[in-house]
Amino acid sequence: MSRILIKNLRYRYPVSKTDVLKGMSLTIPEGKVTAILGPNGSGKSTLFKVLIKVLSPYEGDIYVGGNDLRDLDIDALSKIISWVPQEEDLLFPYTVLEYVLLGRTPHLGFFNMPSRKDMEIVHEVLMQLRLSGIVHRKIPTLSGGEKKLVSIARALVQETDIIILDEPTAHLDMGNKARVLGIIKGMAESGKTIIFSTHDPNEAFLIANNVAIVNDGKLISEGPPGTVITEELLEKVYGVKVTVQRADNGQVLVGIHPNIFKSL
């Protein structure tokens, strides 16, 4: 069953003369991890911003759980989709607890303050993500990995069915990358529909059930990682020779082909 259905989506930034999304069609299955894989500038972030109604108007159709996105206002949408941007610029020194609590906004009236129940939900999520030890730390003092986990916690307390993450592992070291990918996989196992973007095909192999390869504002291929991610397709999309190898333990590894350096 599909959670999000995108048909022939076109989007153009107001000042631009060309479309960034050029008739993209895509199906996001429910309760699975979908990786959007593509090079820089392929339209991944633009697609996400159209989906959370930051960018509009668009041409084509988007259905979220059977509803036309155009009929959902941002208030209704905030109870269905939560969003984790690539980076957040926080100038004021809010504590982790104060910041994560902001994720409860969609469930509160305009003039209301968070209740004890909201606080309990926040503490529960922070415990699940093993962040209980840093609840009173100030956001600007956190490491890159901790900041990312705190952003994910903010999205989780929103209690939505769908979570969209824009390059969640960008700028993270290997340990933090593994931790974030593990949390994403766990979220899907608990029934959430996850969409995340990445440059790295290895991440798609590690945790995604479904991969959508996009390039130049269009969908190139869609399906399980094992069938979609091939040397030919990656070479076409990234413009560089790559190798896709299966290790003895079954893990698939994608890398730049060493031969290309000989010809440089």
Add this chain to the structure above:
Amino acid sequence: MKTYTSRFLLLVCILIIMAVLSVLFVGRYTLNPFHSMNDEMALTIILRIRLPRVLTAIMLGMALSVAGAVMQAAFKNPLVGPEVLGVSQGAAFGAALAILFLPGDPLKIQLLSAVFGLLALATSYMVSSAIRYGGRILRLVLAGLAVSATFSAGVGVMKFLADPLKQLPELTFWLLGGLSGVVWRNFLYMAPLATIAIIILFILRWRINLLILDDDVIISLGTDPKKLRATVITLAVIATAAVTSIAGIIGWIGLTIPHICRKLFGAENSRVIPASILLGAILMLIFDDIARTVSAGEIPLGIITSLLGAVLFVIFLSRGIPHE
């Protein structure tokens, strides 16, 4: 943190009551609180002169501090305040226009100072997006400087055009800022607008936290950032203009008080906003006390707040900008 906050609130409430009593009974004409009830002269002084002044000082401190706190959140910039963004000079220009061309009605001063305060703010915001130099904070401060300078040139022109016997003293008094001569009528003109704006901002104190997030995140949380920002900035300017139309230009309070509160209680606005309201009230009462009593003639309040506000600002800023 919780007990620390409630202890502070209790302390501030006691200080406010003490300051109110001291302002009521101490002054050029010192009154004995135990005999005042039977003394007709004392009652007249308290009820007709000192009480409206005390209430106006409290409202002035509350309005400027809360306006500063919410503007800093709305512009995601800890260095802005009504005076930095040109609101004070814009309001001064509006008031000068009203004093010169629409004399005799404080309501017109209030209205024109609010309109020009908002206009100055909108201009600063637009100019800052046109500047191609520095980061977001620096651009906004630079734009505010330019807009302030433009409006203060306008105020200069108004001074030049003013009748030196009738209009210039009124204008000069207004530009230096002060509460001498405040009577019930002034207070009642200003109080409803300022009170409504302060109460709504107080109720919205948690929601205002959203403005520190990036716009895409605010939208994903179901709130329109532009509408929220416009609402709180308009309320802040209304509160500022309402008190400014009575007290004139009172600098440095809107910038300094929220900084002190953030240092003491953390950055979250459901603490910063009430703390700013209370601390603004108490400091303004103390500053007005100093303005009334420190010399034989009254010193304009604006001079005291600029001097002491700036000193406090430097003290708190030199102990680190609230980043860490």
